[in-house]
Structures are given as structure tokens and as C-alpha cells.
Amino acid sequence: MPGRESGASGQVASAMLDTLGLTVLERGWLSANQAVFRAHGATPATVVDTGFCRHAEQTLALIDQALGGEPVGRIVNTHLHSDHCGGNEALQRRGDIETWIPASSMLAVKRWDEAALTYRLTDQPCPRFVAEHALVPGECIVLGEASWQIHAAPGHDMDAVMLFEPQTRTLIAGDALWEQRLAIIFPELVGEYGFGPARATLSLVERLQPRAVLPGHGRPFGDVAQALASSRERVAAFERHPERHAQHAARALLVFHLLEVRQAGFDELVDWMRLAPIYRIVVQRAGLDETGARVWAGGHVRRLVDDGVLVQHGDQVSVQPQAQ
Ligand SMILES: [Zn+2]
Structure with missing residues (x-):
């Protein structure tokens, strides 16, 4: 990041x-x-x-x-x-x-x-x-x-x-093109079509042939072909496995929330995920009940800690400083 x-x-x-x-x-x-x-x-x-x-x-x-x-x-x-x-x-x-x-x-x-x-x-x-x-x-x-x-x-x-x-x-470019990663395709999280429009926007960037891109996040960059190739690869992979896109989005939104509040209890984070409308929609679409939703949310927090993106001291969780 x-x-x-x-x-x-x-x-x-x-x-x-x-x-x-x-x-x-x-x-x-x-x-x-x-x-x-x-x-x-x-x-x-x-x-x-x-x-x-x-x-x-x-x-x-x-x-x-x-x-x-x-x-x-x-x-x-x-x-x-x-x-x-x-x-x-x-x-x-x-x-x-x-x-x-x-x-x-x-x-x-x-x-x-x-x-x-x-x-x-x-x-x-x-x-x-x-x-x-x-x-x-x-x-x-x-x-x-x-x-x-x-x-x-x-x-x-x-x-x-x-x-x-x-x-x-x-x-x-705003969040339409980043140098290395792909921004969440928000419409897909709520059951609307976003992958196709995202692909079309990448094609538009290609047609414009920019020499320099100022992205919404990250440094300005000049290797546009490389950025387009990796974004297209990500869109295609997510399109094949929309559930992976939902997982990716869940992680990204959780990190964003934790950057905002700086620190929160493990259970507090799980509760926040259970109540935030975007997660409720993702959970509903995955067909999970309340218990399943809690396990799903807890699993995400745990995995981010295991991956070193989040750090846990006792019950408290925060974002690993180098991940910010
Ligand atoms: Zn955005």
C-alpha cells in the first residue's frame, strides 16, 4: 500500500x-x-x-x-x-x-x-x-x-x-487505473454489473495512450502498458471468481476502517463487519446466516493478522505500520 x-x-x-x-x-x-x-x-x-x-x-x-x-x-x-x-x-x-x-x-x-x-x-x-x-x-x-x-x-x-x-x-485517472493493483469494483459487491464497464474503461485508457498517469493512490507512473496488463489480469480473474473479489473487497474495506479508527477490539471489528451494509449484502449474497456471517467476519480479521497486514496486541487490533 x-x-x-x-x-x-x-x-x-x-x-x-x-x-x-x-x-x-x-x-x-x-x-x-x-x-x-x-x-x-x-x-x-x-x-x-x-x-x-x-x-x-x-x-x-x-x-x-x-x-x-x-x-x-x-x-x-x-x-x-x-x-x-x-x-x-x-x-x-x-x-x-x-x-x-x-x-x-x-x-x-x-x-x-x-x-x-x-x-x-x-x-x-x-x-x-x-x-x-x-x-x-x-x-x-x-x-x-x-x-x-x-x-x-x-x-x-x-x-x-x-x-x-x-x-x-x-x-x-482517479481510481480507474492504479500502477499495480486494482481498486474494488463496487457495483459487483451489490449485485450490479461492474467488470464489463471496468474493462471498457481500461480500453479507453489504452486508446488515449497517456504518457503519464496520476492515479488516485500511489505514485504517478509512466509504464501504462504494464499497469493496464495487470489491471486486466485482475479484472479477468475476479470475473472468473467473483467471490474472490468480494473477499478482496472485504479485506480492503476492513483495513480502511481500521486506518480510520486506528485501533479496535477483535470482537468490535467483527461486529462492525456484521453491521456495515456493504458486508451484509456480501454475506447475504454468499448465503450465510448470522452465525456464518460472524465466522466469515472473524476469519477475515484473523487472516489479515496472520498475513501481517494487521497486528494484534491482546484483544486490540491495528494496522501494521509498514502496511499503511
Ligand atoms: Zn474510489
């Missing part, structure tokens, strides 16, 4: 990022990365994705540092998972900022429909924010000095978008 809280840009040439007026803030696992654009003419300084709410203060400080104190005038979100828009509200509280989100999420945000926005499903907090502008696939948005294409990127999240700058061939 990525574990940095710095402004590093990995191997992607800093000259290119400079041309785009862009600084990449590579964050730890709980917060997604930020792409921070300097203001240019009438275009306000902009941040793409704002991290998880518990890190909001740190996110704002990192953005301020990247902009040298210049005020942020605009928020853009690739999608509305809690680790990508959890800093929106804190930025909006400063005032004088506009917020752009994927067009298909506009209604859910207007109504603050926490079910549609997945916060209830995953039991992840996200402070309420407002959004005035829609990112419409097929249109463009000016960020820094360049015009970026907006592309639909369904799969991990059916409403997600990616942003592509054709001159430098830079792609802000």
Missing part, C-alpha cells in the same frame, strides 16, 4: 508537471492524492480530489504549501468516494470556492443521498458539501494553463470521470 504523506511526484518528469502548472500531492492510503493546479489568467487555482475528512487539516496545509499561499478557487472531484472528497467541506468553509463533480452525481449531492453516495454502504464518514458545476463527459475543463478532456470512467465507481490533457498526454 502507498504510505507517503509528501509532495513527491515519483518518476513523472517534473518539467512536464511544471508546464501544466501542476503539483501532485502523493498521500497515504486513507486519503487519495491531490493534483493541485496554479491559477492562470481567469482560471482559478484548482485542486483535484481532497482526501479523507480526518486528514482535511493536513490536506489544506499541503495544498496551501503547493500554491505558495495562493487561494484555492475551485474543487474538482474524479468521483465521490469518501477518500476523494472528504476535504471538500473544509475547503468550502473558507468561502469563495466553486465545486465541480461528475454530472451523474449532481442529484445525489444536492439531496445528500448518503445511500447513493456510498457513505452509508461502506460506513465511511464524509461531511456534507455542495456542488454547483457538473463535469460532463465529452466536454473539457481548463485546469492551470491547459484544457483537459473529461471522460466517463465507470467500473470502480459508475459515476467516476477521468481527466486527460492531450498535449502532454497526461491522465488524472
Whole structure:
């Protein structure tokens, strides 16, 4: 798992990022990365994705540092998972900022429909924010000095978008493409079709031929062919064995929860898993009763401890520091 809280840009040439007026803030696992654009003419300084709410203060400080104190005038979100828009509200509280989100999420945000926005499903907090502008696939948005294409990127999240700058061939991928791993295909967990759209989004990335990808998590990278190949392999494997995808998701969401609460009792974690709606759906689909669900949840916690991802002291479980 990525574990940095710095402004590093990995191997992607800093000259290119400079041309785009862009600084990449590579964050730890709980917060997604930020792409921070300097203001240019009438275009306000902009941040793409704002991290998880518990890190909001740190996110704002990192953005301020990247902009040298210049005020942020605009928020853009690739999608509305809690680790990508959890800093929106804190930025909006400063005032004088506009917020752009994927067009298909506009209604859910207007109504603050926490079910549609997945916060209830995953039991992840996200402070309420407002959004005035829609990112419409097929249109463009000016960020820094360049015009970026907006592309639909369904799969991990059916409403997600990616942003592509054709001159430098830079792609802000959100969670549609990571360097090594594959993000959870959320629709599949609730019985909707996600693998096909995820595959189509990978094909779209291939057609765009990016030279550099800024992923939602992990360092920016240039070996796009390798990333596409490993993502495709994972999608195909999960498609053959959807239950393995559900297991993978259960582990990833449990680690996320434990990173958020830092430490919890073993039984407390099992209870949390039994009650979180996303697990209830997974358990129901696997045909398990209450006892079976408890055994299933306990098995996951135990396996993560055995694998060294989690560490247990007495009854208390936390995330192994190097796994963060
Ligand atoms: Zn996501």
C-alpha cells in the first residue's frame, strides 16, 4: 500500500508537471492524492480530489504549501468516494470556492443521498458539501494553463470521470487505473454489473495512450502498458471468481476502517463487519446466516493478522505500520 504523506511526484518528469502548472500531492492510503493546479489568467487555482475528512487539516496545509499561499478557487472531484472528497467541506468553509463533480452525481449531492453516495454502504464518514458545476463527459475543463478532456470512467465507481490533457498526454485517472493493483469494483459487491464497464474503461485508457498517469493512490507512473496488463489480469480473474473479489473487497474495506479508527477490539471489528451494509449484502449474497456471517467476519480479521497486514496486541487490533 502507498504510505507517503509528501509532495513527491515519483518518476513523472517534473518539467512536464511544471508546464501544466501542476503539483501532485502523493498521500497515504486513507486519503487519495491531490493534483493541485496554479491559477492562470481567469482560471482559478484548482485542486483535484481532497482526501479523507480526518486528514482535511493536513490536506489544506499541503495544498496551501503547493500554491505558495495562493487561494484555492475551485474543487474538482474524479468521483465521490469518501477518500476523494472528504476535504471538500473544509475547503468550502473558507468561502469563495466553486465545486465541480461528475454530472451523474449532481442529484445525489444536492439531496445528500448518503445511500447513493456510498457513505452509508461502506460506513465511511464524509461531511456534507455542495456542488454547483457538473463535469460532463465529452466536454473539457481548463485546469492551470491547459484544457483537459473529461471522460466517463465507470467500473470502480459508475459515476467516476477521468481527466486527460492531450498535449502532454497526461491522465488524472482517479481510481480507474492504479500502477499495480486494482481498486474494488463496487457495483459487483451489490449485485450490479461492474467488470464489463471496468474493462471498457481500461480500453479507453489504452486508446488515449497517456504518457503519464496520476492515479488516485500511489505514485504517478509512466509504464501504462504494464499497469493496464495487470489491471486486466485482475479484472479477468475476479470475473472468473467473483467471490474472490468480494473477499478482496472485504479485506480492503476492513483495513480502511481500521486506518480510520486506528485501533479496535477483535470482537468490535467483527461486529462492525456484521453491521456495515456493504458486508451484509456480501454475506447475504454468499448465503450465510448470522452465525456464518460472524465466522466469515472473524476469519477475515484473523487472516489479515496472520498475513501481517494487521497486528494484534491482546484483544486490540491495528494496522501494521509498514502496511499503511
Ligand atoms: Zn474510489
